Amino acid sequence: MSVISKIQFDIMKRRKLFFTLSTVLTILGIVSLLTLGLNRGVDFKAGTTLDITSQQTMDRAAVNEILSKAGYEDVNPTVGGKTASIRFDKVLAQEETEKIVSGFKAVYGEGISKEENTVDVQLANELALKAIYAVLIASVGISLYVSIRFEWRFAIGAIVSTLYDAFLVITLFSLFRLEVNLPFVAAVLTIVGYSINDTIVIFDRIRENQRFSKLRNEHDLADLVNKSIWQTMTRSINTVLTVLIGAVCLWIFGSEGIRHFSLAMIFGLLSGAYSSIFIASPIWFVLKKKTIGTGRKPAAAKD
Structure with a gap:
């Protein structure tokens, strides 16, 4: 019995649900940033x-x-x-x-x-600008790496999910009026690293399974992606839980100076696990399915 036959939850079939949920959270974040803004710490304001x-x-x-x-x-x-x-x-x-x-x-x-x-005011504005540059440069670097190692469709899925993770953490800090400072920026960059790591693991399995699969139609492609996700699910969960336990302990027992850092890590780790499975992989599927059937079609069955 194949792995896909044991799966009770078809992620690709419900991709529109996850896209809708992610879009709603993104819109909520934009509204929050426009109305509430960020509770900038002393690092980013005079x-x-x-x-x-x-x-x-x-x-x-x-x-x-x-x-x-x-x-x-x-x-x-x-x-x-x-x-x-x-x-x-x-x-x-x-x-x-x-x-x-x-x-x-x-x-x-x-x-x-x-x-x-x-x-002072000048230094605060400079730090805020450099923080934005740091996140953008990291995102561009990730896109180039994934494009070279895999293909451009993987890169688009990876960059969208990574930016979503960073934006979601920023949204939560805006909604709950948590202080944004330099440790927060360090947490966001760390989150970007963990998120892309989970995404690369799934993409690598998709690429490996793709070599031994005959993709005749969209259903075959959906089976391939679902199969790859569930084959790496245990590893993804174990990796996230291991780091999550450490982040929660830092948040509970750590000093006040690293509390917001650890809280940002908690938000980002959960978001990273979600985006790797429910955003990055479905985006690759949507882009890839357009190429299915564009090549040589199988011969028609004889009567």
């Missing part, structure tokens, strides 16, 4: 981040009171243990920084240390 460290455990209410007395009631600090991380939407002058530090010293004693990071 501002100052203060990391205050004390020899005593800090209390969030006490930190809020210190900031309120210094004239910053709307600031939302991140307090954990003996460290408080505070982001300001403007570049603080030296006098303003010293006033805040003095407030912490008045409550927690002289054993206070600070780490200050400031980004």
Whole structure:
């Protein structure tokens, strides 16, 4: 019994459903970005981040009171243990920084240390532009690699699914108002790598099975793609789960600085597994089926 005969779920038959779902999510993302935009961190907009460290455990209410007395009631600090991380939407002058530090010293004693990071408007815009360039260059590189190793139809499927993964993560961060910073960009680039890895595994199996298959019609081609996907399904699931467990552990037990990185990884890993199976492969199928039957037709059956 062939592998395809054991399959209860025909992915190619339901490709329009997945295309529709992906299109709806893409439109939702576009609307979200146009209306809500991104919650840009200090890396991508002018501002100052203060990391205050004390020899005593800090209390969030006490930190809020210190900031309120210094004239910053709307600031939302991140307090954990003996460290408080505070982001300001403007570049603080030296006098303003010293006033805040003095407030912490008045409550927690002289054993206070600070780490200050400031980004001006020009640098923030430059970082944002370079982040966009990084994602685009990675996408172009992937297209060239897949085109050389496989064929242009595979490249189109790979690039669409990869850009979808990156865009979906950006959409989720926009909807949930999560902070976008340089670790987020690193997460997106990592997601691109994992996504293309899953896609290449499926494409490689499709190419291998194609060598030993006689594709007479669209049904044969659909069987080929379904068969290839299900043959690599176990590997894809195991790979994603292995990395996903690590990303979830980082999100739960990691520090505040890498929490958004790990959350972006979680979103991207799930999206990458979905897009490799339900976007990249069906796109190749749609493009490839147009060539079926364009060559020499089989002889007509005798009566």
